[in-house]
Amino acid sequence: SQTIHQWPATLVQPVGSPLSLECTVEGTSNPNLYWYRQAAGRGLQLLFYSVGIGQISSEVPQNLSASRPQDRQFILSSKKLLLSDSGFYLCAWKWTSGSYEQYFGPGTRLTVT
Amino acid sequence: SQQGEEDPQALSIQEGENATMNCSYKTSINNLQWYRQNSGRGLVHLILIRSNEREKHSGRLRVTLDTSKKSSSLLITASRAADTASYFCAHMDTGRRALTFGSGTRLQVQP
Numbered sequence: 270s271q272t273i274h275q276w277p278a279t280l281v282q283p284v285g286s287p288l289s290l291e292c293t294v295e296g297t298s299n300p301n302l303y304w305y306r307q308a309a310g311r312g313l314q315l316l317f318y319s320v321g322i323g324q325i326s327s328e329v330p331q332n333l334s335a336s337r338p339q340d341r342q343f344i345l346s347s348k349k350l351l352l353s354d355s356g357f358y359l360c361a362w363k364w365t366s367g368s369y370e371q372y373f374g375p376g377t378r379l380t381v382t
Numbered sequence: 383s384q385q386g387e388e389d390p391q392a393l394s395i396q397e398g399e400n401a402t403m404n405c406s407y408k409t410s411i412n413n414l415q416w417y418r419q420n421s422g423r424g425l426v427h428l429i430l431i432r433s434n435e436r437e438k439h440s441g442r443l444r445v446t447l448d449t450s451k452k453s454s455s456l457l458i459t460a461s462r463a464a465d466t467a468s469y470f471c472a473h474m475d476t477g478r479r480a481l482t483f484g485s486g487t488r489l490q491v492q493p
Contacts, residue, residue: 301479312388312470313425313483320479328480359424369413369474371481373424 271296275360275374282381288333288347290377292360295341300362302343303371304335307357319343320365355381388471388484396492401458403487405471406451412474414447415481416456419468428456428469463493 272295282288294300301320305313315328317335325335332351336344343360357378361371388405395401405414413432417425431438431447431454438445444457458465468488472481 303480305483310488312485313472315480315482318480326480357422361425369430370415370427371425371472372427373417375424376422378422 273362273374275377279378282350284352284381285349288350290345290358292343292374293341294362299340299365301365303361304345305359350381352381355379388487390487392488394490395461397463399461401461401489403456403469405454405484407473409475412476414454414473417470461491463491466491
C-alpha cells in the first residue's frame with residue numbers, strides 16, 4: 270500500500286527565516302507530486318507540481334520554491350519567510366497514469382511571526 | 383487558474399437529514415472530484431465523475447454533473463455526526479495535469 274508523509278506537523282518561524290518542508294511517498298514509483306497551500310477556512314491553492322525528478326511546474330509566483338531531488342521526495346523551500354506565507358501546507362501524490370485521484374498527506378501548519 | 387465556487391459556504395443540519403452541496407466552474411473539464419477534509423487534516427478523495435457522466439453513486443453519496451451549466455452537486459443522504467467536515471470539489475481542466483479546488487462547504491451535522 271502507499272503512504273505519504275509530511276514533516277514537520279507544525280512549525281513556527283520568524284519573518285525572514287528560511288523554510289524547508291519535506292514530503293515523501295512510499296509504495297509507488299514515479300508519482301506526480303503536488304504542493305498546496307490552504308489559508309484558514311479557504312480552499313486549496315496549487316503552488317507547485319512535479320511529474321518527475323527535477324521537473325517542477327510553478328503555479329503561483331512567490332518567494333517559495335520546490336525541488337524533487339529523488340523520485341518520491343518533494344521539498345518546499347523559502348529563503349526568507351513573509352507573514353503572508355502562514356498557512357496549512359499540503360502535499361499530495363497521484364499515479365502517473367490510469368487514475369486522476371490525488372492522495373494527500375497530513376499537512377504542515379506554518380505560522381510566521 | 384481560477385478556483386471554482388461552492389455553495390453554501392456553510393451548512394448545518396440534523397442527523398438523518400440529507401445534505402446537498404453545489405459547485406460551479408468556468409472551464410472545459412476532463413473530470414470533477416469531491417474531497418472531504420476533517421478539521422486540521424489532509425483531504426480524502428470521495429468520488430470522481432467524468433465529463434461524459436451525468437450521475438454517480440457511492441454508498442450514501444450521489445454526485446451529479448451538468449457540463450452545459452458547468453456545475454456539480456454532492457448529495458449526502460441520511461447524514462451522520464461523523465460526516466461533519468469540509469467538502470471540496472476539484473476539477474481537472476482539459477489538457478492540464480493539476481486540479482483546481484473550490485472554496486469548500488463546511489458541513490455541520492448535529493447529533
